[in-house]
Amino acid sequence: MDTDPVLLEVRNLVKHFPITRGMVFSQQIGAVMAVDGISFTLRAGETLGLVGESGCGKSTTARLILGLIRATAGQILFAGRDILTLSKAEMLKVRRDIQIIFQDPYASLNPRMTVQDIIAEPLEIHQLAKGIQKEQRVRELLDVVGLNSYHGRRYPREFSGGQRQRIGIARALAVKPKLLVCDEPVSALDVSIQAQVVNLLQDLQAEFGLAYLFIAHDLSVVKHIANRVAVMYLGRIVELSSKEDVYQNPSHPYTKALLSAIPIPDPAHKRKRIVLKGDVPSPIHPPMGCRFHTRCPQLMDVCKTLDPKWHPINPGHEVACHLFVTNG
Amino acid sequence: MKRNRVRVPLVLGSVLITLLFCTTAISVLYTPYNPTVMVIANRFSPPSAQHLFGTDQYGRDIFSRVMAGGRASLAIGLIAVFSGMLFGVVLGSIAGYFGGRWDEILMRIADGLYSFPAFLLALLAVTIWGPGQGTAMVAIAIANVPIFMRIVRANFLSLRQTTFIEAARAMGATDGRIIRKHLLPNTLPPLIVQITVSFAAAILAEASLSYLGVGVQPPEPSWGRMLREAQSFATHAPWTVMFPGLAIALTVLGFNLIGDGLQDSC
Numbered sequence: 001m002d003t004d005p006v007l008l009e010v011r012n013l014v015k016h017f018p019i020t021r022g023m024v025f026s027q028q029i030g031a032v033m034a035v036d037g038i039s040f041t042l043r044a045g046e047t048l049g050l051v052g053e054s055g056c057g058k059s060t061t062a063r064l065i066l067g068l069i070r071a072t073a074g075q076i077l078f079a080g081r082d083i084l085t086l087s088k089a090e091m092l093k094v095r096r097d098i099q100i101i102f103q104d105p106y107a108s109l110n111p112r113m114t115v116q117d118i119i120a121e122p123l124e125i126h127q128l129a130k131g132i133q134k135e136q137r138v139r140e141l142l143d144v145v146g147l148n149s150y151h152g153r154r155y156p157r158e159f160s161g162g163q164r165q166r167i168g169i170a171r172a173l174a175v176k177p178k179l180l181v182c183d184e185p186v187s188a189l190d191v192s193i194q195a196q197v198v199n200l201l202q203d204l205q206a207e208f209g210l211a212y213l214f215i216a217h218d219l220s221v222v223k224h225i226a227n228r229v230a231v232m233y234l235g236r237i238v239e240l241s242s243k244e245d246v247y248q249n250p251s252h253p254y255t256k257a258l259l260s261a262i263p264i265p266d267p268a269h270k271r272k273r274i275v276l277k278g279d280v281p282s283p284i285h286p287p288m289g290c291r292f293h294t295r296c297p298q299l300m301d302v303c304k305t306l307d308p309k310w311h312p313i314n315p316g317h318e319v320a321c322h323l324f325v326t327n328g
Numbered sequence: 329m330k331r332n333r334v335r336v337p338l339v340l341g342s343v344l345i346t347l348l349f350c351t352t353a354i355s356v357l358y359t360p361y362n363p364t365v366m367v368i369a370n371r372f373s374p375p376s377a378q379h380l381f382g383t384d385q386y387g388r389d390i391f392s393r394v395m396a397g398g399r400a401s402l403a404i405g406l407i408a409v410f411s412g413m414l415f416g417v418v419l420g421s422i423a424g425y426f427g428g429r430w431d432e433i434l435m436r437i438a439d440g441l442y443s444f445p446a447f448l449l450a451l452l453a454v455t456i457w458g459p460g461q462g463t464a465m466v467a468i469a470i471a472n473v474p475i476f477m478r479i480v481r482a483n484f485l486s487l488r489q490t491t492f493i494e495a496a497r498a499m500g501a502t503d504g505r506i507i508r509k510h511l512l513p514n515t516l517p518p519l520i521v522q523i524t525v526s527f528a529a530a531i532l533a534e535a536s537l538s539y540l541g542v543g544v545q546p547p548e549p550s551w552g553r554m555l556r557e558a559q560s561f562a563t564h565a566p567w568t569v570m571f572p573g574l575a576i577a578l579t580v581l582g583f584n585l586i587g588d589g590l591q592d593s594c
Contacts, residue, residue: 066498095500107491112513121509122499171495 007211008042008065008179013074015060019284033283034060036235037074044178047205047212049226049243051219051258055280057235058215059103062183065213066100067091078179096126099172103184105164109156115142115167116152122174141170144207145200162193169200173208181213186221198224220262223247228316231255234291235283241317251319253296290322298323338589344582352398361389363396364547372565382567384558390567393549394575400538400550401579404461405530408468409523415469416476417519421507423477424484435481438474446471450537459542467537468530479522483515517590524587528580535576551576 016031035057042048050058063069065076067083075082083094099122102108109118116138123129129137139149145166156164165185172180182201186194202225204210216222222229222243229246231239231254239252250256257274276295281287287294293303302322311324355363360380367387375382381390423434441449450467457463487493487510496506537543538552546553551572558568 063494068494068497092500095498100495100498102491102495104491108495110492110496110510110514112516113509121496121501125500125502125505168495171499175499 004043004045006041007044007046007079008213009039009075009077010041010061010065011039011075011077012037013039013061013064013076014072015057015064015069016072030284033235033286035064036283036286038232038235038237040230040237040240042179042211042213044211045205045209046228047214047226049219049222049229050213050215050232051217051222051229052232053217053280055283056232057283058217058232059183061232062100062181062213062215065181066098067095092126096175097178098181099175099177099179100181100183101165101168101172101185104188105161105168106156106188108168109164111156113155114152115147115154115156115159118156118167119152119170119174122171126175128175137174141174144173144204145170160193161189162196165189165193165197166200169197169204173204176208177210179211179213181215183215184217185214187217194221201225218262219247219258231258234280234286236291236320238292238321239319241313241319245314245317249313249317251313251317251324252292252321253298253323254292255319257297290320335589337585337592341582341585341587341589344578345586348398348579348582349402351395352402355392355395355399359389359392359395361392363388363392363549372561372568374565375567381571382565384554384568385561385565390554390571393554394551394571397549397551397554397572398575398579400461400544400548401531401534401576404465404468404534404543405527408465408530409472409526411465412469412472412526413476413519413523416473417480417512419473420477420480421484421511424481425488425503425507425511427485431481434477438477441470442474442478446533447536450533451542454542459545461544461548464534464537464543468533471533472526472530475526476519476522479518480515483518484511487511487514521587521591524583524590528583528587531576531579531583 013035014037015035016033018028019030019032020026021029038057038061040048050061052058060069064071071084074084076084078094078098081094083091086094113121116135119138119141120134123134123137138152142149142152147163147166147170151159151163156167159167185201186197189197198221201212205212212225214222214225219229226243228240228242230237231246231252233254239246239250239255241251246255247259250259257276260272260274274297276297278295281291281294289305290296290303290308293299296303300322306322308320308322310318310320312318313324365388367383370383370387371385373379373383373387379389379391381394384390384393419434419438423431446467449471450464453463453467453470457466493506493510496510501509534543534550535552535555538550539556541556544550544553554572555569558565558572562569
């Protein structure tokens with residue numbers, strides 16, 4: 001896997017949403033620092049899990065990569081080219097390679113379109129198939145995600161959440177993308193359905209060699225699908241590691257707290273649950289120094305003033321925390 | 329049970345409007361008497377087997393005139409409402425989709441039109457272009473533009489936030505495609521309801537304008553025109569005002585019933 005070419009490289013990506021006051025002579029009075037300088041890479045065929053609690057900037061990162069919102073600063077290199085600088089026509093070509101699956105399978109499908117029209121839409125936009133060929137491809141895609149071809153004539157409201165998510169996946173696959181951004185694709189589904197969809201995603205990855213940026217708000221789902229995990233807190237990545245390392249040797253205090261929150265289905269198993277105190281600070285006024293210092297159980301003086309640098313723990317395992325200064 | 333209650337006004341309205349469309353269509357080919365031919369010897373004959381609705385002050389058959397009068401009402405209603413809707417939908421789409429400066433400019437114009445009484449607008453149009461069917465049509469169309477603009481814009485603003493629009497953008501859909509394939513189809517239910525309401529209002533407006541003498545011009549029959557001509561005889565020949573009045577009332581009622589029925593079931 002380490003030898004596969006790098007497909008996506010995000011460098012110091014920043015998104016600040018301006019807060020303005022006044023209608024006619026509006027002036028900026030602040031900014032929501034949703035994503036504040038994150039960097040990571042994703043290789044072809046690999047799955048990177050992006051984990052963090054609500055409001056930490058995961059979905060903003062997804063929307064930035066898809067070009068749905070403009071980045072404030074930074075670079076997004078896809079197959080070596082910075083997609084933030086592409087023209088509209090060039091961006092349209094790149095869109096074929098990057099697709100997204102949304103969290104809410106009820107809101108992400110147009111209620112007035114039939115399933116076959118929904119799945120055929122990317123084919124029409126990118127002029128990939130017409131007429132009988134298009135119908136054929138739609139049937140193929142329905143089959144790939146485990147639906148029947150007669151489902152194509154129905155409307156989204158006639159399907160359950162899990163089935164709708166399959167429709168969304170078929171739509172994303174229609175243009176044969178290389179990268180699939182999965183924005184919490186199972187968190188709106190029943191637990192029994194979650195496993196089905198995660199398994200489907202894994203099968204599809206094996207079949208089509210897809211790379212996944214898999215966004216989730218807990219570490220348990222990511223454990224099944226990810227090769228590597230990035231833990232995000234308040235617009236920053238705090239720990240980046242292989243999956244094995246992050247579960248066996250979590251280093252950042254925030255990662256430890258997240259891991260301790262995964263329920264273990266064994267009543268005999270006793271473990272220390274790390275409960276964080278306080279709320280997530282507002283991304284409008286993030287704390288000085290380390291962003292996590294207001295809630296960190298291992299707070300030191302240096303954390304309040306100095307932004308932590310990246311420190312390697314193992315090869316491929318890095319953490320942004322002052323506790324590990326001596327290691328580096 | 330709830331379903332039945334919803335269906336009754338819809339069915340009743342549809343029957344009324346279908347009846348209207350049928351009689352109007354037939355009137356093009358056949359009316360019992362020529363609606364414009366005067367038979368002075370036969371003036372003010374009350375409703376009878378020969379003249380179902382009686383005759384007016386010139387001895388013209390009121391039944392034939394009511395049939396033919398539907399043509400003017402429907403033509404003005406159809407053309408005025410649909411052209412008003414066309415402009416309203418296009419301008420409302422621009423305002424609601426692109427927002428910003430365009431939204432500000434277009435909606436302020438719409439507010440201006442909206443706050444200006446539609447009837448004054450029509451009279452203004454008459455002073456510019458002179459009385460006639462065309463003037464009435466244009467005036468009613470203009471009055472409808474801001475109504476449709478507001479509906480489309482408001483729906484677009486709320487739909488713009490939905491995930492399936494974001495999904496379309498992520499696919500690379502153009503603005504035109506997003507408006508045509510995603511936004512407009514989801515705005516259709518309130519638009520259809522508004523069409524029926526506007527239709528009812530347009531028929532009333534046509535009748536009012538013709539009543540004032542600035543709409544349909546004689547000898548062409550029109551319901552409003554018939555009311556105007558018959559008003560001085562209303563006491564001793566009530567059928568001369570009763571039947572055109574009834575035609576207007578039932579048509580407006582029919583469209584409103586359809587609108588109500590659709591609103592409840594959408």
